Amino acid sequence: PRLREVNVSGCVALTDVGLAALLDAAPRLAKLNVTRCPRLTDATLDRVAKNLGPSLEELVCYADSGLARYDALGGGACPNLRVLDCTGSRGLTGAAVRAVAETAGPRLASLNLSWCVAVDDEGVLGLADHCPNLELLSLHGSTHVSDAAVDALA
Template sequence: MFSLWNQVLQLDQCGRSMPDYILLATLARCPNNLPALTTLSLKGACRLSDTGLKAIISAAPNLRSMNLSQCSLLTCDGVICLSNSLGSVLRELYLDNCEAIEPMFILPALLKLEHLEVLSVAGIPTVCDAFIKEFVTHRGQSLREIVLKGCMELTDCSLKEISLNCPGLRAIDLSDLLKLTDSAIGHLATGCRAVDYLKLCRNAFSDEAVAAYVETSGDSLKELSLNSVNKVSHNTAMSLAKCSKNLISLDLSWCRNLTNEALGLIVDNCLSLEVLKLFGCTQVTSAFLDGHSNPQVQIIGMKMTHIVQHIEAPDSLKQGPLRYSAVPSLF
């Protein structure tokens, strides 16, 4: 049973079971009836409209984190209402795959979010360089994480603006951005030196460019995903072995240019490494699996390895109410 004093409420994948009239009869019965709620996830609430969103915001005026990913009925009006009500308190906003939302139309609303630390707009096809430039120019100083996975129109220009305006960035997801070139991660290495969580999946970056990034910024990396970055090879392995002493999780799935020797070099030298993912790496043999010298690393994705325990838990289950900030007591 949900208490009025709970800080976190996660209703992910509630789908058609959370229409507006259900919200109005339960969680959002009246204004300020959820004063302690700081983190709310309604991911996948496909029947949630702007009306329902306005009601829940009114009921929970102290929300710091809101996940509205895959809420396909939401429009720009809902985001505008959110910013007008939560502009001084909201720190995390997830709008993944909300394709009815036009990024340039909600830009003025996003700029009202004075303390925003996390913005996720993954899968919104109309996210463009102009949107990124305007947003990070005004809000980049406080930004700690940005998720741009699948925003297919973005180019190196966006990464240049991020590098110039987001000095405190800790996490960035650049997966599936086919217009990016090696210059993009060059910009990232130049301006965002504190990144510890980086996803570059399914991009065309060269082995030399990835290696150069790791040489420059690898010491801060804790989680790195190079899944399906097909050109990754010996240069990257050498840089990881030399410069990634704090790396905990590494995904090299479908990187088939990495030899047994290159993988051994990584694992034997990255002594903090706990998880190595090698799905699709059919070139790897028992010479590596049985021959490396790091007893703590768990290698998953190879034939006959266990993967259930490595399925990622929702972020709200892995940590506190907010990723980067403490939630102050309201009472």
């Protein structure tokens, strides 16, 4: 398919297997929204990085508590990522945020980390170091982020 954008938000019965079939068939996807798809696991993030890689520009995973290993998007896997919404991803760590920041770097413009309670200074410092064009950053509910990390963003 020539699909460039897919929104499967709210597809509560969707599993890694079903989404993998779509990702295999549509490797040119630039935008993917998997909001509130509770049956997806980290295998989905691995598949997104492997199949979409450089074509991926926007990933929305709002309220998907089964997703945590966002570091799969780092390591050079998704260098053109501009928008990432991980709201409510409780297992998302500062190290994973840093990995994404190092890969997406100056292209990352919008990052929502609201209620990502495991995000810490390491992730925010990674954003400060690697994402000079970040226009939107939400750290709402990120209780492990200190003054020093926020100061580094200034």
